[in-house]
Amino acid sequence: MTGKPSMLYRLTGGRLGRAPTPPESSPGCPGGCGCAGQQGSNSQPVTSRRNFLAMVGVGTAGLAATLAGIPIIGALFSTPARSERVWHVVGSIDDFEVEDTVKVEFIDDDPVPWAGPAARNAAYLRRLGEEEFTAFSIYCTHVGCPVAWRAGASLFICPCHGGVFDREGDVVAGPPETPLLRLDTRVRDGQVEVLAAPVPVTGRRNA
Amino acid sequence: MNRLRRPVEFVKDRLGWEAMIKPIDHYAPPETTEGKSQWAYIFGFGILFSFLLQVATGIVLATNYVPSPDSAYQSIQYITDEVRFGNTIRAMHWIGASAMVILVLIHACRVFLTASYKYPREFNWISGVVLLYLTFGMALTGQLLRWDQHGVWTVVVAANFAGRVPFVGEHIAEFIMAGETVSGETLTQFYALHVFILPIAIVLLIGLHLFLVTYHGISELPRAGKPVDPETYKQEYQEYVEKHKRPYWPKGIWNELFFGGLVVIVIVSLAFLIGPRELAPPPDLTDLSAQPQPDWFIIWYYALISVKPHGYEEFFLVYLPIGFFLFLLILPLIANRGERHPSKRPFAIIGLSVVVGLFIMLTVVGLRAPWVPDYETEPLQAAELGTEEPRLLEGAMVFHERGCQYCHQIHGEGGEWGPDLTDVSSRMGSEQIAVRIVQGIGNMPAYQDILTTEEVDLLVEFLNEVDELEPD
Structure with missing residues (x-):
């Protein structure tokens, strides 16, 4: 009795499915002499089947890792989208004296409700003329510590490594190599507004 | 029945005890298990014990810590003042972190001195270097979780450093801050790093590190005039330990357990004696009189980038740290054979002395921080x-x-x-x-x-x- 190969076997070219069972005894192959050859040809599909199943296993695990990984890695590296920078009102124009540099504060745009102190931001604002203002980022251009405005000395001084900037934000002493970042300002309806900017990390600053 | 009469045997058999201790049940070079020289081999255990202590105290802290920017500071005050032993737990975690940093540095210096990173232990060293940097990463992220005035500025400074890395800097910086600025998402980012991501990486690498130590065996003390030759090293090592037949388990391990225990005792005692690091004022990114203070193990670098010659900013802030990291990483790959004894490696020893000397000098300079303007100074009357x-x-x-x-x-x-x-x-x-x-x-x-x-x-x-x- 000779078993027929299964349809799966034929469709997969012998990789999968039931192989044809050899005749139990063949007249031309007495004893077992010819069976060695028969077994040889028979073990080929079995090995391929094993290989294929191994591939199925590895492939499925790989697919699972990819499928699970996409949302996990994606979410891990997601940063909140901040498509538009927002103007912040920091005070009425009359609050500021010409030639004075003062600290102004504002709340970050659209903070999560639990942001607390993390949402609060500051900038330095200097009034130059009637409607002319300059705003400076508070972050030292060395490694990002907060520079302190010392009115008496008319200098911004960084407490971390002794960086010093003049009232125009230019470096006058210490390790920093680039001036303080300037923020955009505008006056609307007698209110001074500052355009919030990201923490000026170097990559962005040079861009 | 027999097995009930001998319950110990039963447990041992069913647990596969013999197989379990097999990795450490082998002969070790005699000088690593007895005599004075065995004390050069204790630091790894000190690190392991202090790490386990960090995990334990960290779990306790995590059960009470609220990783939300508007509550984190209060929750630390709560831990300090209300939780039973909370003050001590914080102190243990802080002092334990310092102990780990110190021990990791000493351990690295010892391995460098005896050139134990050479063939076949290249990956012992490489996994160790990554662990060294992960330890620093833990120290840095932990400093931030304190979420006081110093902590919040640590984020900004860390992001600034990361931002200087070529090509990907900006992305790393935004990953660190979880956005373009310090925001509501920043703290949880660091929390996840400190509590899950970095510790998991550390545990996996400790596993690899320990496996490699047992697999390649503890390195014997170097002998001058006996260079490492990859052709013959493994066989010679095997013959050497077979000849002396000094089992590592259980007698060879006693001084390591002793030292590990001592480290924990010292940490706990100091925690009771000096308490946790004082909390700085609550975080306020609009308080621009803030004077961010790094923890002690960063101070040397703060000093370096203050006193560096003008110019060379990218060199000192980017290429020097990255270059040093890469150098440590590939060291065993570029020098995996040859002499191990310090007397035959003058340049390596000079290099190490310079690095250690600079570390100490810069730390001393950084603690004085003469470049910090003295705002408190009083007018002369x-x-x-x-x-x-x-x-x-x-x-x-x-x-x-x-x-x-x-x-x-x-x-x-x-x-x-x-x-x-x-x-x-x-x-x-x-x-x-x-x-x-x-x-x-x-x-x-x-x-x-x-x-x-x-x-x-x-x-x-x-x-x-x-x-x-x-x-x-």
Whole structure:
């Protein structure tokens, strides 16, 4: 009795499915002499089947890792989208004296409700003329510590490594190599507004 | 039944005890298990024990810590004041972190000294270097979780450093801050890093590190004139340990357990004695008088980037750290054979001495931080100067008010960044002093647009006379 190969076997070219069972005894192959050859040809599909199943296993695990990984890695590296920078009102124009540099504060745009102190931001604002203002980022251009405005000395001084900037934000002493970042300002309806900017990390600053 | 009469055997058999201890049940080089030299091999266990202690205290802290920007500070106050032993747990975690950093550095120095990173232990070293940097990563992220005035600025500074990395810097910075600025998402980002991501990486690498130590065996003490030859090393090592038949387990391990235990005892004792690191004021990114203070193991680097020559910013802030990291990483790949004994590796020893020397010197300089302006300095008064001369007193006021005194000392009062000006009149004439004030030099800003002519005159007069004045 000779078993027929299964349809799966034929469709997969012998990789999968039931192989044809050899005749139990063949007249031309007495004893077992010819069976060695028969077994040889028979073990080929079995090995391929094993290989294929191994591939199925590895492939499925790989697919699972990819499928699970996409949302996990994606979410891990997601940063909140901040498509538009927002103007912040920091005070009425009359609050500021010409030639004075003062600290102004504002709340970050659209903070999560639990942001607390993390949402609060500051900038330095200097009034130059009637409607002319300059705003400076508070972050030292060395490694990002907060520079302190010392009115008496008319200098911004960084407490971390002794960086010093003049009232125009230019470096006058210490390790920093680039001036303080300037923020955009505008006056609307007698209110001074500052355009919030990201923490000026170097990559962005040079861009 | 037999197995019930011998419950120990039963448990051992079913647990596969023999197989379990097999990795450490082998012969070790005799000098690593006895005599004075065995004490060179204890630091790894000290690190392991302090890490386990960090995990335990960390779990306790995590059960009470609220990783939300508006509550984190309060929750630490709660841990400190309300939780039973909370104060001590915080202290243990803080001191344990310092202990781990110290021990990791000592361990790395020891392995470098004995050149144990050479064939076949290249990956012992490489996994160790990654663990070293992960330890620093833990220390940094932990400093931030304190979420006090120093902590929040640590984020900004860390992001700034990361931002300088070529090509991907900006992305790393945004990953660190979880956005473009410090925001509501920043703290949870660091929390996840400190509590899950970095510890998991550390545990996996400790596993690899320990496996490699047992797999390749503990490195024998180096002998001068006996270079490592990959052709013969493994066989010679095997013959050496077989000859002496000193089992590592259980007797060879006693001093390591002793040291590990000692480390924990010292940490706990210090925790009871000195308590946790004092919380700085609550975080406020609009308080621009903040003076961010890094933890002690970062101070040397703070000092380095303060005193570095002007220019070279990218070199010191980017390429030096990255280069040093890569150098440590590939060290065993570029030098995996040859002499191991320190006496045959003069350049390696000189290099190590320079690095250790710089670390200590820069830490000392960084603790003094002379470049930090002295805002607290008080104006010199008539009594201190011993004069009633109004123009001199006015000069002293200008000297203080205009910020000269932030950086310059006079009669012991003032900052330390610039030279002491008490005896400036012996070095410079009036004209020179005036020019120096107006035009500045080096790190001395030009005061041309800041001071009035009258103020310059007052300062010059004051500086000319001040050496003659006798403070009481």
